[in-house]
Amino acid sequence: MSIQADPADPRSGQVPPATALQADAAGFGGTPSANGASSLSVVDLTLSFGPRAILSNLQLKVAEGRVTALLGPTGSGKTTLLRTFNRMNDKVTGYRHQGDVLLDGRSIWHSGIELMSLRRKVGMLFQRPNPFPMSIMDNVVAGVKAAKMAPRNQLRDIAERRLRDVGLFDAVSGRLKDSPFRLSGGQQQLLCLARALAVDPDVLLLDEPTSSLDPMATEAIEELVRTLVPKITVVIVTHNLAQARRVSDSTVFLNKGRLVEHGDTKQLFENPAEEETARYVSGRFG
Amino acid sequence: MAASAPLARGGEAASPPPRGPGSALQRWFRNGSFIRWIGLGGALIPTLMLGFILVVLVVKAWPAILINGWGFFTKSAWHTGAQYGTSVHSHGITYLSGQSYGAVPQIVGTLETSAIALIIAVPVSIGAALVVVERLPKRLASVIGMFLELLAGIPSVVIGLWGVLTFGPFIANYIAPALSHIPIPFFQGDVGHGEGLLVSGLVLAVMVIPIIASTARDLIRQVPILPREGAVALGMSDAETARKVTLPWVGSGLVGAVVLGLGRALGETIAVAMVCGVALGQVATNLYAAMITIAANIVQNLDTVITDQLGVRTYAELALVLLVITLVTNVVARLMVRRVSGTALPVGRGL
Numbered sequence: 001m002s003i004q005a006d007p008a009d010p011r012s013g014q015v016p017p018a019t020a021l022q023a024d025a026a027g028f029g030g031t032p033s034a035n036g037a038s039s040l041s042v043v044d045l046t047l048s049f050g051p052r053a054i055l056s057n058l059q060l061k062v063a064e065g066r067v068t069a070l071l072g073p074t075g076s077g078k079t080t081l082l083r084t085f086n087r088m089n090d091k092v093t094g095y096r097h098q099g100d101v102l103l104d105g106r107s108i109w110h111s112g113i114e115l116m117s118l119r120r121k122v123g124m125l126f127q128r129p130n131p132f133p134m135s136i137m138d139n140v141v142a143g144v145k146a147a148k149m150a151p152r153n154q155l156r157d158i159a160e161r162r163l164r165d166v167g168l169f170d171a172v173s174g175r176l177k178d179s180p181f182r183l184s185g186g187q188q189q190l191l192c193l194a195r196a197l198a199v200d201p202d203v204l205l206l207d208e209p210t211s212s213l214d215p216m217a218t219e220a221i222e223e224l225v226r227t228l229v230p231k232i233t234v235v236i237v238t239h240n241l242a243q244a245r246r247v248s249d250s251t252v253f254l255n256k257g258r259l260v261e262h263g264d265t266k267q268l269f270e271n272p273a274e275e276e277t278a279r280y281v282s283g284r285f286g
Numbered sequence: 287m288a289a290s291a292p293l294a295r296g297g298e299a300a301s302p303p304p305r306g307p308g309s310a311l312q313r314w315f316r317n318g319s320f321i322r323w324i325g326l327g328g329a330l331i332p333t334l335m336l337g338f339i340l341v342v343l344v345v346k347a348w349p350a351i352l353i354n355g356w357g358f359f360t361k362s363a364w365h366t367g368a369q370y371g372t373s374v375h376s377h378g379i380t381y382l383s384g385q386s387y388g389a390v391p392q393i394v395g396t397l398e399t400s401a402i403a404l405i406i407a408v409p410v411s412i413g414a415a416l417v418v419v420e421r422l423p424k425r426l427a428s429v430i431g432m433f434l435e436l437l438a439g440i441p442s443v444v445i446g447l448w449g450v451l452t453f454g455p456f457i458a459n460y461i462a463p464a465l466s467h468i469p470i471p472f473f474q475g476d477v478g479h480g481e482g483l484l485v486s487g488l489v490l491a492v493m494v495i496p497i498i499a500s501t502a503r504d505l506i507r508q509v510p511i512l513p514r515e516g517a518v519a520l521g522m523s524d525a526e527t528a529r530k531v532t533l534p535w536v537g538s539g540l541v542g543a544v545v546l547g548l549g550r551a552l553g554e555t556i557a558v559a560m561v562c563g564v565a566l567g568q569v570a571t572n573l574y575a576a577m578i579t580i581a582a583n584i585v586q587n588l589d590t591v592i593t594d595q596l597g598v599r600t601y602a603e604l605a606l607v608l609l610v611i612t613l614v615t616n617v618v619a620r621l622m623v624r625r626v627s628g629t630a631l632p633v634g635r636g637l
Binding site: 142 | 510512513515516517518519520521522523526530531534535537
């Protein structure tokens with residue numbers, strides 16, 4: 001198996017499983033970086049559905065406070081990997097994992113980790129906008145309310161601030177009590193982003209967030225993603241090579257359940273180390 | 287068909303077919319008029335039927351409405367008159383002196399039993415539907431779904447019999463004594479023998495649960511996965527996801543399901559007639575007292591008044607009241623839906 005090390009971090013790709021155990025013993029809390037973003041390390045991870053392995057023996061260190069793109073053809077396991085980071089696959093029938101994922105040095109499957117708080121820490125934006133059937137304002141603060149992160153009388157301010165953060169406030173200020181389903185697709189996705197940011201995540205997972213959007217909305221989302229770093233560690237799955245190039249600092253290329261190459265985005269696109277990567281990024285397969 | 291012969295010859299000559307009666311019929315089929323007329327008829331027939339029933343009931347009940355007056359809605363006594371008394375003739379009908387009808391106990395009984403049924407059935411049904419759709423493995427879920435539908439298909443007379451012989455005595459012996467310790471006056475008093483308000487309400491709940499649960503299950507199945515996953519990914523628990531996302535998504539449908547169940551509860555006749563204790567003339571004083579509902583009264587006593595001109599018209603009036611109660615609860619429920627989910631109905635986008 002060929003595993004490329006992250007040029008920015010010579011240790012990546014070679015973290016032995018023992019480190020995971022030590023990190024576990026160290027207790028909850030880990031060591032997030034000074035600016036609040038969290039680090040994600042994948043340690044010898046094998047993911048499978050039933051008898052079929054989706055990803056095998058994956059080693060990966062996601063740089064904290066940066067945007068990492070997961071690239072690969074359909075079926076390469078990138079979405080499965082992404083959904084593992086916030087344990088969205090746990091309930092899927094047949095899903096099994098071996099190895100470990102460390103969030104700030106601590107296993108996400110550690111028994112002391114509360115699943116709900118892990119998911120607040122590791123937020124997610126989906127392929128298509130998925131507003132809840134409640135008012136626009138209630139949508140933004142849904143997670144805040146569910147986790148009782150703020151008193152009731154502050155919810156409106158929080159909603160307004162988060163809507164401003166994603167540049168949606170002016171468009172919806174007069175109809176905060178209205179249905180989100182009358183917004184355009186792009187506006188809905190911005191609303192979902194505001195909702196994900198409202199619970200102050202340290203990591204944000206983006207699962208092809210612009211695949212259902214028009215170019216203007218795509219540009220708005222991409223610009224926003226760039227403003228999230230370095231406060232938040234961003235992992236984005238995309239089929240769009242140009243998008244990966246535009247938004248990410250480093251890129252991981254997955255193919256057939258293996259990590260083929262991981263490196264600085266510019267270098268990976270312009271001067272890939274692997275022939276497989278070169279063929280994919282130049283559009284010759286996938 | 288004779289008319290099709292010239293049509294066929296016209297076709298062979300490769301000229302435009304003559305516009306005979308056959309081609310008109312064909313056109314009528316092809317351009318969709320046929321389907322439109324069928325649809326229009328299908329849409330009109332239920333409306334006309336409802337109107338027809340309302341008109342017939344009003345016409346039949348009219349003398350009773352005039353003779354009974356407002357007392358029908360304020361009095362509790364149900365006097366069928368003195369058999370050997372004098373006859374009275376008014377409003378075009380002849381009846382016995384002393385006949386006087388007050389429907390308060392039956393109207394209250396109908397509403398009370400339906401309320402008990404819904405208080406039990408709504409949470410149980412929706413909880414069951416959520417568990418079946420979201421928690422159980424597919425095979426088990428389909429088996430349980432099958433049982434739900436079987437339960438809905440049990441004839442009400444069978445459930446009534448079960449209520450009288452098994453369920454009623456069980457409630458009277460084990461459940462009612464415990465309930466009677468609750469410090470609410472309506473819950474206290476003689477717990478009876480298993481025929482009365484509580485047992486009627488519970489029997490109705492048993493009959494309503496499969497209706498609401500199977501409809502709710504079908505609705506919840508239709509909720510797209512994406513908003514539910516969005517809630518889970520936001521750190522919301524399963525219960526919060528159900529309460530904030532899954533159930534509101536199909537809120538109007540759920541109210542429809544509850545209204546369907548309510549309709550059954552309001553109108554259910556034979557099972558309630560068997561377990562209500564048949565107490566005309568008095569509103570139940572506690573949860574266990576014998577009582578009667580409108581539908582149970584009609585089925586229990588209609589045969590005794592079939593030759594009694596005022597009596598039979600009074601029963602028509604009762605039926606009219608039941609129909610109006612059902613219609614009003616339906617309309618109120620639908621208005622409620624509009625108020626509850628008016629701003630957030632999923633309309634077209636992002637689904």
